[in-house]
Each structure stands twice: as C-alpha cells, then as structure tokens.
Amino acid sequence: MKKEQFTITGMTCSACSARVEKAVAKVDGTKDVSVNLLTNSMQLEYDEQKTSVPAIIKAVVDAGYGASVKGKQAAAKAAPQEDPVKKSIAEMKHRLVWSIAFLLPTMYISMHGLFEKLFGLPVPQIVSEVFDGPQNAIVFAFSQFLLVLPIMYLNRRYYIAGFRNLFRGAPNMDSLVGMGSMAAALFGAFAIFRMGWGFGHGDMALVQEYSTNLYFESAGMIVTLITVGKYLEARAKGQTSKALEKLMDLAPKQACVVRGGVEQVIPAEELVAGDEVIVRPGERIPADGTVLAGTTSIDESAITGEPIPVEKQAGDKVTSATINKQGFIHFRAERVGEDTTISQIIRLVDEASASKAPIARMADKIAGVFVPAVIAIAVLAGAAWLAMGASVEFAFSIAICILVISCPCSLGLATPVAIMVGTGKGAENGILIKSGEALEVAQSVDTVVMDKTGTITEGRPEVTVIVTADGIAEQQLLSIAAGLEQGSEHPLAEAVMTAAKAKGIAPQAMTDFRALFGRGVEAKADGHAYAAGNAKLMEEKGVDLKAYEAQLAAFADDGCTPLIFAEDDRVIGILAAADVEKATSREAIARFHEMGIEVVMLTGDNARTAEAIRRRMGIEKVIAGVLPENKAAHIKKLQSEGHRVAMIGDGINDAPALAQADLGIAIGAGTDVAIESADAVLMKSDLLDAVSAIRLSKAVLKNIKENLFWALIYNVICIPLAAGILYPAFGIKLSPVIGAAAMSLSSVCVVMNALRLRFFKPDHGAEISAEQTAAAVSSDRKDHEAADSAAAQPVQEKEAIRMEKTLKIEGMMCAHCQKHVHDALAKMDGVTDVTVDLEGGKADVKATHDIPEADFRKVIEDAGYELVG
Known part of the structure; x- marks a missing residue:
C-alpha cells in the first residue's frame, strides 16, 4: 500500500x-x-x-x-x-468589495421610499423624479437589474457550483444560495416583462402591482452576505501553510563539511550520511549525528521544549535544528535530509493537518435536506394550482415566491455571525481562535493534554529553596553563589543571580574562575577554594555529602535541580532551582475537572520531576520521557480510544501534537511554529484562558443552534403561506412586501441573538500571592521528606509585591507588538506579573521592589516602542 x-x-x-x-x-x-x-x-x-x-x-x-x-x-x-492561498483570499476580497459597491445603490433605489417612511430620511428630488411613480416603473426596475448583474457575475461561482451539484443529486449551501438568488433575479426580470406588457396595453394597475414586487436587491444581498462568511473562512485556511514555512526556516540551509581534508560549505540538502560536519558557536546543527571532537552546550529547546542547554562532548548525540551555544565541535552526520528529526517533525505536522477530519457545519447538513425539500414544495405547489385551474402566471408566481421567501440569508448568517462575534470576544480577552472549526470542536473536548515546560510551568528555572550549613548566613551563601556564577551564561546561573539581586546582595569578588564541563564551576577568594555544581563535582573535590543525601533525594523527587556549594572541603549550602508552576495552573486544572474534562500531562522531562508536578497540580495522569516525534502518537492513541482531545503546548516539539489534536491550543509566549500549528493561541500564556476558550466555544455552539432555529422557524411558517395554503379558504396570499419584511426580521433575530455573546465573561483566577505559591511547593516538599524520614529544610520564600505601576506605551500596533512588550517587561529583574493592554496602549506591572522609570524606559525603547508620560 x-x-x-x-x-x-x-x-x-x-x-x-x-x-x-x-x-x-x-x-x-x-x-x-x-x-x-x-x-x-x-x-x-x-x-x-x-x-x-x-x-x-x-x-x-x-x-x-x-x-x-x-x-x-x-x-x-x-x-x-504567487501563493495560491493568498491569491484566493485576494480574489475573494476583490469580489466582496465590488459586490458591496454595487449592492448599496441597488438597495437605496429599491428601498428609499421605505427609508423615508420608517426613519424620516429625506429623498433628493432628482431621485423622486427619476424613480418614483408608475410612470418611472421601468426605469426603477431596470436600474436595479443593471446594478445587480455585476454582483451576480462577480459571484457566478455560487450559481455554477450550486446548480452543478444540484443536477448531480448532491445539493449543498451553494445550491441554496444560487437558487435563492437566481429565483429573485428571474422574478425581477419577469416583473419587468409584465410591466412592459402593462404599459403597452394601458393596464397601469398591472404596472403598479409588479413595480412593488421586485427582488433584485435580495438577489444581490444573498450572494454578498454569503461571500462575507466565505472570505473569513478563506483567511482562516491561510494559517495552515505558515506553520510548515516556519518549521522549514528552522532547518539550516548550509553546512560546513570536511571532505578530502578540506573544509567546504555546501547546501544542507547535499549532506550524506558519514560526512564530518563542523559547527561553530551560534550555528544550527544541520543533521542528526554523533560528536567526534570538541565540547559545547546545545540549546535543544527547539526540539525538546526544555529551557536548559545540554552539555555535549565526544560520543554524545546531536539533533538537527538545535543551536550550538558555546563550543566548537566536529560531528558525524548519520541522519540527513528527509531522515532528520526536524524533517520528521515537518512531515508529522503536514500529515496531521491533512488527516484531521473536517467539522461538518450544521447549516450544510440542514441545507442537504432543506434545498431539495424547498424545490419539491415549489414544484408541487405550482403543479397543484395548475391542477386546480389557476393560470400559468399564478402558479409560476407561487413557485417563485416559495423560492424567494426561502432565500438563505438568515440560514447563511446563522453560523458565521455567531463565530465572528465569538472569535472577536475571545480576541478581546487575549484568546485568539483561528477558525470556526476550532470553536465547533472545542465544545466537545473531553480530554486536555498539557505540555509541562512553559505551559504548566514558567519555562525558566528559579531558586525555590535555600539550605545553609551551620555557621553560614543566607546572605553570605548568596554572595558566594553569585560570585561563582556571575561569569556563566547557564540558565541555573541566571537563576542564582536573580535570587541574589532580589535580596540586594552583591556578588563576592572571585579570582581564578574556571568552568568545569558538565560538572559546575570553581574559583578562589580570600584564600579559600570555592566550587559550585553537582554531586559528581563534589565527589571529585572530596566533599562529604552524606549529611545531605536525604535532602538531595527529596529535591529530585520535587523536580528541583540542586546546586551544591563548597568551601574548601565542606558543604556551605545548597540552592535548589526549579521550573516553578504558574500561579493559575492549579486553578485551571481544577476547573477542567469541574467541567468533566480529564487532564493529562505529556512531557519529555524525567518521571520524578513529572510526578512532583502531578502531585502539586492534582493531575490524574502523566506521561513522561516522551520524545518529540512520539507526542503526536500519544494524542492519536487517545483519539483512537474515542476521546476528543485538546493539546496545550508552547514548543516546536509540540507542533505535531498540536496539529494532530482535535483542538490545538498554543501558549502565546511559546514558539512561532507552535502558535502557527495551533487552532487557538493564549496571548497571556494563562491556562485559565484555555478554560475560557472551551466555555466560549460551548456558548457559540449554543448560539448557532438558536440562530438556526430562528432561521428555520421563519421558513416553516412562511413557506406554507407563500404556497397559498390560506388562499382557497380566506383569499389570503402572502404579499411580497410582508415576505421581504419577514425575511429581514429573521436575519435581524439571528444577528441580535449572536450579539448576546458580547456579554460572555472569561475566567479569572483568584488572586494567588507569591507566598502562597511558594508555600504550596514547600508543603509538597515537606510531605515527601516526611515520607523519607528526612528533616524538612527551610524554604526560600519569595518577596511580596512591593510595586504596582501602569506604563503608557506608544507604538504598539498588533498582537505581535503586545507580545514583544510583554516579553521585554517580564524579563526585568523583580517583575512578577505583566498585563499589556493593546487597545489602551498601556502595561500594568507588578514587581517585588521599586524599579526606576528610567529602567522601564530603556527596556521599552530597546524593544522598539516609546514610554510616554
């Protein structure tokens, strides 16, 4: 196969x-x-x-x-x-603009008298002289006819596709649109013919009757309104290809290889297995392989999503599209071209997108029954009147009236209007939902799968626990730690420096600094030798760790990375760093549980760290140690078990899983590829917004069903009236004016009902202080230590919020600007929370200490914007 x-x-x-x-x-x-x-x-x-x-x-x-x-x-x-997707969107926009340009004068000519009666809008004398009165009936009708012809020509695809599918026995929404619009236009053309007959035979009553029975504006309005919805759909479709483009951009275009003892730069696609490749600092790895010589640290966040660079030396594996941070290495290419990890991820995203089942639109399902039913009713009604002795004209007018009054304005609006309002309300609250399909599927989700790093957690390590030895003050330990780590670019070193700065502690001056690959650092000060690193380094230095073994095991169980500090041959303290959970993560998970949705954590991290997060967050199920290319397989397995799955992630490694899931939700602070692969994006990187997105989808789907009810109840009542069911007994035949008003009322009901979605309120987390978050981590750690019969150690509590400030910012134009400002401010020392209001042009900042306005100004200007006031 x-x-x-x-x-x-x-x-x-x-x-x-x-x-x-x-x-x-x-x-x-x-x-x-x-x-x-x-x-x-x-x-x-x-x-x-x-x-x-x-x-x-x-x-x-x-x-x-x-x-x-x-x-x-x-x-x-x-x-x-030219990109065919962009070409299609541009063509549809062109059709829409010109359709509206011709529709507006058509509607004014047709309805200016009604506007004057209902709203008191004055009619210019020249309009009255040209269009009003029985003597101007032909001009009145023919002007509308000429104006609606360009609209019908611009939107001819509805007629071509609609009638083609109708004749093949598979009518769809296009059939409904094409028939309704064409029936209205044909009836108008028939009316012009009858008015001409009336003028020729002196029958002005006939002229007057048909001059008020024109439907040209309806013929143009139907296809124009439907084109609005199709244009919005086409724009949503254009997002799919961008994910693959961004993934492809990650793969290096060139590679430096050694062939015949000579270095040469070749296109990456010309690499062959066995080539010796040279990678310098700052360059991306062009293929999967094994390091032959050199040492370095590799930023693998593009693939694994984990923020801490991985040390590499001879014999270690390297992966395509990852970044060489520091050293100079030679490696042997083993998987090249289509076999590389990044190429496999690209293929998985492509296949998952292609195999995702479409969400059947409710309106299309209804149209599949509604269209043939309306046609049958029109034909049967016309035939019945002929059989009862009515004139051909009367029977034809009955049939045409049924088709005209069943025009799908409200049915066509039912879905797109609710989706437009729903997605707009989501965007207003930082929830970007890319398509109606995403809204439709979100309401049926029963399982939420979450990545750990950057999704449940902050995505960067922070010092959470400080343990000091006897006779060592906390300030002294932090000063020594900062002195040792200030020359390092490792994320754990950054966490140590941030902890020291938050306490206002200056680094101790050090000499003879030396980085020890894969183990830590060492330096000297005041006649003492200091070292910081892992247990392996302490063993090399002859430092006894027996008194701290239970403590180190407890840190591992809590998902913390311990940094051990030694002075000469004794331990002076331990700083435990962890990727801490976001303040609202636990509440969001609890709310998913309340909604009856199962939560699964899917992570590439080790099982002990994952289990610690699971306990603290109250998650039922965790899948740890998952390779990037296998994440989508786990999603597929859940789907095969009958679950509707939402995936929430932020890394490139999450892209295939986001595409495979029924609903992909990307964290706004994540990678561009993850954002492009997802169906929805949380700009505030808050899991509570994922809860809001699902609640919003349920509200939209309920609204769509209500809209369809209003659209259909109108037809249920009006079609029998148009068929003349009351004519034999009461002489009542539905007036075209009443029919037009009823059709408009149906559309108004649909639009007004959809506007109720503007009152939707998103989820907001309870105010959780930094102390409460630290206490939760502390409680979990203490419980685990008690189980191991180890004494609990003091926890470094984070400082309370001391500063809250609103900054006025100029220059933000879009959601990307909003994200840039958010990220720039969030990285400032001491800043704990940032909320950026794009429309208001401001940012609300909370920090653990006072920050000078000059510091804010510099950060914002460096990001490309301006601080005002």
Missing part, C-alpha cells in the same frame, strides 16, 4: 468534502481516505496493483472537483509564483 496526499480544489462546505471522500472510497484499491476541508487536501492509501493516481484524480473530477498530487504541486512551486 502506498500513502499519498492530494490537493483538492472547488470544495466549499462539508457536503463537498464528504462527496469527494465517498467518490474516492469507491475506487477499488483505496483505503483510509481522509478529506480535509480546511486545508483543501486529501490523504489516502492505495494499492498500486489495483489503481493509480490518474484513476484517483478522475474520481475526484467526476465528482465535480479538481485534484493534483501534493508533491508534484510542491515541486512546481520551485519556480517563483
């Missing part, structure tokens, strides 16, 4: 994707056909002995759509050409 991906063109709704899927599934030799409406793609397996690519493409074409092999299309893109 061969696996292949195709690009499908011409699909507009879930009925289209279902039709393509059914058509290809009928081809002998095909298996696991999956059509994705959002990405316009199809993925399947087929037996090359039974069928072929041309046969598969023919099946798609016979179903009324276009198809091409995705790989071949990608190869053709090697030559510079």
Whole structure:
C-alpha cells in the first residue's frame, strides 16, 4: 500500500468534502481516505496493483472537483509564483468589495421610499423624479437589474457550483444560495416583462402591482452576505501553510563539511550520511549525528521544549535544528535530509493537518435536506394550482415566491455571525481562535493534554529553596553563589543571580574562575577554594555529602535541580532551582475537572520531576520521557480510544501534537511554529484562558443552534403561506412586501441573538500571592521528606509585591507588538506579573521592589516602542 496526499480544489462546505471522500472510497484499491476541508487536501492509501493516481484524480473530477498530487504541486512551486492561498483570499476580497459597491445603490433605489417612511430620511428630488411613480416603473426596475448583474457575475461561482451539484443529486449551501438568488433575479426580470406588457396595453394597475414586487436587491444581498462568511473562512485556511514555512526556516540551509581534508560549505540538502560536519558557536546543527571532537552546550529547546542547554562532548548525540551555544565541535552526520528529526517533525505536522477530519457545519447538513425539500414544495405547489385551474402566471408566481421567501440569508448568517462575534470576544480577552472549526470542536473536548515546560510551568528555572550549613548566613551563601556564577551564561546561573539581586546582595569578588564541563564551576577568594555544581563535582573535590543525601533525594523527587556549594572541603549550602508552576495552573486544572474534562500531562522531562508536578497540580495522569516525534502518537492513541482531545503546548516539539489534536491550543509566549500549528493561541500564556476558550466555544455552539432555529422557524411558517395554503379558504396570499419584511426580521433575530455573546465573561483566577505559591511547593516538599524520614529544610520564600505601576506605551500596533512588550517587561529583574493592554496602549506591572522609570524606559525603547508620560 502506498500513502499519498492530494490537493483538492472547488470544495466549499462539508457536503463537498464528504462527496469527494465517498467518490474516492469507491475506487477499488483505496483505503483510509481522509478529506480535509480546511486545508483543501486529501490523504489516502492505495494499492498500486489495483489503481493509480490518474484513476484517483478522475474520481475526484467526476465528482465535480479538481485534484493534483501534493508533491508534484510542491515541486512546481520551485519556480517563483504567487501563493495560491493568498491569491484566493485576494480574489475573494476583490469580489466582496465590488459586490458591496454595487449592492448599496441597488438597495437605496429599491428601498428609499421605505427609508423615508420608517426613519424620516429625506429623498433628493432628482431621485423622486427619476424613480418614483408608475410612470418611472421601468426605469426603477431596470436600474436595479443593471446594478445587480455585476454582483451576480462577480459571484457566478455560487450559481455554477450550486446548480452543478444540484443536477448531480448532491445539493449543498451553494445550491441554496444560487437558487435563492437566481429565483429573485428571474422574478425581477419577469416583473419587468409584465410591466412592459402593462404599459403597452394601458393596464397601469398591472404596472403598479409588479413595480412593488421586485427582488433584485435580495438577489444581490444573498450572494454578498454569503461571500462575507466565505472570505473569513478563506483567511482562516491561510494559517495552515505558515506553520510548515516556519518549521522549514528552522532547518539550516548550509553546512560546513570536511571532505578530502578540506573544509567546504555546501547546501544542507547535499549532506550524506558519514560526512564530518563542523559547527561553530551560534550555528544550527544541520543533521542528526554523533560528536567526534570538541565540547559545547546545545540549546535543544527547539526540539525538546526544555529551557536548559545540554552539555555535549565526544560520543554524545546531536539533533538537527538545535543551536550550538558555546563550543566548537566536529560531528558525524548519520541522519540527513528527509531522515532528520526536524524533517520528521515537518512531515508529522503536514500529515496531521491533512488527516484531521473536517467539522461538518450544521447549516450544510440542514441545507442537504432543506434545498431539495424547498424545490419539491415549489414544484408541487405550482403543479397543484395548475391542477386546480389557476393560470400559468399564478402558479409560476407561487413557485417563485416559495423560492424567494426561502432565500438563505438568515440560514447563511446563522453560523458565521455567531463565530465572528465569538472569535472577536475571545480576541478581546487575549484568546485568539483561528477558525470556526476550532470553536465547533472545542465544545466537545473531553480530554486536555498539557505540555509541562512553559505551559504548566514558567519555562525558566528559579531558586525555590535555600539550605545553609551551620555557621553560614543566607546572605553570605548568596554572595558566594553569585560570585561563582556571575561569569556563566547557564540558565541555573541566571537563576542564582536573580535570587541574589532580589535580596540586594552583591556578588563576592572571585579570582581564578574556571568552568568545569558538565560538572559546575570553581574559583578562589580570600584564600579559600570555592566550587559550585553537582554531586559528581563534589565527589571529585572530596566533599562529604552524606549529611545531605536525604535532602538531595527529596529535591529530585520535587523536580528541583540542586546546586551544591563548597568551601574548601565542606558543604556551605545548597540552592535548589526549579521550573516553578504558574500561579493559575492549579486553578485551571481544577476547573477542567469541574467541567468533566480529564487532564493529562505529556512531557519529555524525567518521571520524578513529572510526578512532583502531578502531585502539586492534582493531575490524574502523566506521561513522561516522551520524545518529540512520539507526542503526536500519544494524542492519536487517545483519539483512537474515542476521546476528543485538546493539546496545550508552547514548543516546536509540540507542533505535531498540536496539529494532530482535535483542538490545538498554543501558549502565546511559546514558539512561532507552535502558535502557527495551533487552532487557538493564549496571548497571556494563562491556562485559565484555555478554560475560557472551551466555555466560549460551548456558548457559540449554543448560539448557532438558536440562530438556526430562528432561521428555520421563519421558513416553516412562511413557506406554507407563500404556497397559498390560506388562499382557497380566506383569499389570503402572502404579499411580497410582508415576505421581504419577514425575511429581514429573521436575519435581524439571528444577528441580535449572536450579539448576546458580547456579554460572555472569561475566567479569572483568584488572586494567588507569591507566598502562597511558594508555600504550596514547600508543603509538597515537606510531605515527601516526611515520607523519607528526612528533616524538612527551610524554604526560600519569595518577596511580596512591593510595586504596582501602569506604563503608557506608544507604538504598539498588533498582537505581535503586545507580545514583544510583554516579553521585554517580564524579563526585568523583580517583575512578577505583566498585563499589556493593546487597545489602551498601556502595561500594568507588578514587581517585588521599586524599579526606576528610567529602567522601564530603556527596556521599552530597546524593544522598539516609546514610554510616554
């Protein structure tokens, strides 16, 4: 069996994707056909002995759509050409702008008399002279006819696709739109013919009757309103390709290799297994392989999501797309090209996007029944009146009236208006939901899978516990620690320096500083030899750790990394650093539980650290030690068990899992690739916003169902009236004016109901102080130590908030600007919380100590913005 991906063109709704899927599934030799409406793609397996690519493409074409092999299309893109997705969006925008330009004068000519009666809007004399009165009836009607023709031509695809699918027995939303609009236009053209007949035969009553029975503005309004929704959908579809583009940008374009004893720079795609590659500081690793010579530290956060660089030396493995931070290394390339880790991640994102099942739109499902039902009613009603002796004109007018009054304005608005308001409300609160599909699926999620680093936790180590030996003051230990670590760029060293600065403690002056690869650092001061590092370094220095073994084991169980400090041959203290949990993480997890949603933590970290986080956060299930390429497999396994899965993550390594999940939610402070791969983005990096996103989706889906009710109840009442059901007994035949008003009222009800979503209130966490957070960590640590019969050690409590300040900032233009300002302020020493208001042009900052305004000004200006006031 061969696996292949195709690009499908011409699909507009879930009925289209279902039709393509059914058509290809009928081809002998095909298996696991999956059509994705959002990405316009199809993925399947087929037996090359039974069928072929041309046969598969023919099946798609016979179903009324276009198809091409995705790989071949990608190869053709090697030559510079316009992005088809952007081209489609631009074309749709062009149609929409010109449709509105022609629709507005059409509506004014048609309804200016009504505007004057209802709203008292004066009508210019020239308009009255040209369009008002029976004598101007032909001008009044023909002007609208000429104005609506460009609208219909611009949106001709609805008529072509709609009638094509109708004649093939698979009507969809386009069929509904095309028939409604065409019926309105045909009735208008018929009215012009009848008015001409009336003028020629002196029957002014006939002219007067038909001059008030025109539907040209409805013909134009239907296709224009539907195009608004299609344009918003097309923009959402354009996001999918960006994730792959950003992933591809991570892969180095060149590699420095040694061939025949000579260094040469070659394109990365020309690397072959066995090549010896040289990587200098700051460069990305171009392939997967094994270090032959040199030592360095590698930033693997692009792949693993873990913030601490990993030390590498001869014999260690290196991974493509990771960054060489410090040293100069030679390594042997073992997995190159399509076999590298980054290429596999790219492939996983692509496949997961292509195989994601489309969310069937409720309106399309209704349309599948509604369209043939309306056609049948119109034909039967017309035939019934003819059988009862009515004139052909009367019967035809009845049939046309049914089609006109069933125009899908409100049905077409039911879904997009609610989605527009819902996504707008989400964006207002820092929850960026990329598509209606994401809103639709979020309400059915029953399992939430979370990454650990940067999602549940802050993503950077902080000193959480300080243990001092007898006779050593805390301030003295911190001064020595800062003196030892001030020359290092390691994240743990940064955590130590931050802890010292928060206490206002200056580093002790040191001499003879030396970094000890993979173990720590050493230096001298005042005739003493100092060392800081892991247990291995202490063993080398002959420092006895027996008194601290239980303490070190407890730190490991709590997910903390201990830094041991020694003076000569004795321990003077231990600083434990950990990637601490965000203040609202525990509350968010508790609220997921209240909603009946299971929470799973999925992390590449070790089992002991993961278990410590699980206990503190109250998570039911944890999966630790997961490689990046296997995260998507765990999501797929949960889906195969019948779960609707949401994945929350922030790293490049999370991208395949975000794409595979039914709902991918990216933390706003995460990588661009994770953000692009996700269906929703939390700009404030707060897990409570994930709770809000799911609650919002439930509210939107409820609103859509209510909208569909209003849209359908209108048709249930009005279609029988239009069919003349009351005419035989009471002589009542539905007036076109009443029909038009009822159709407008249905649309108004839908819009007003959707606007109620503006009152949605997002979740806000209870105010959790820094002391409470530290106390939670302390309590968990003490409980675990008690179980090990070890004495609890004092916990370094974080300082309370001493400063709250609002900064006025100029120059922020978009969500990216908002993120840049947030990140710049959050990195300042002592800052504990930052909230950036894009619309208000301000930032609210909390800190543990007073920060001069000049410091804020410098940070904001360095980020490219201006502090005012």
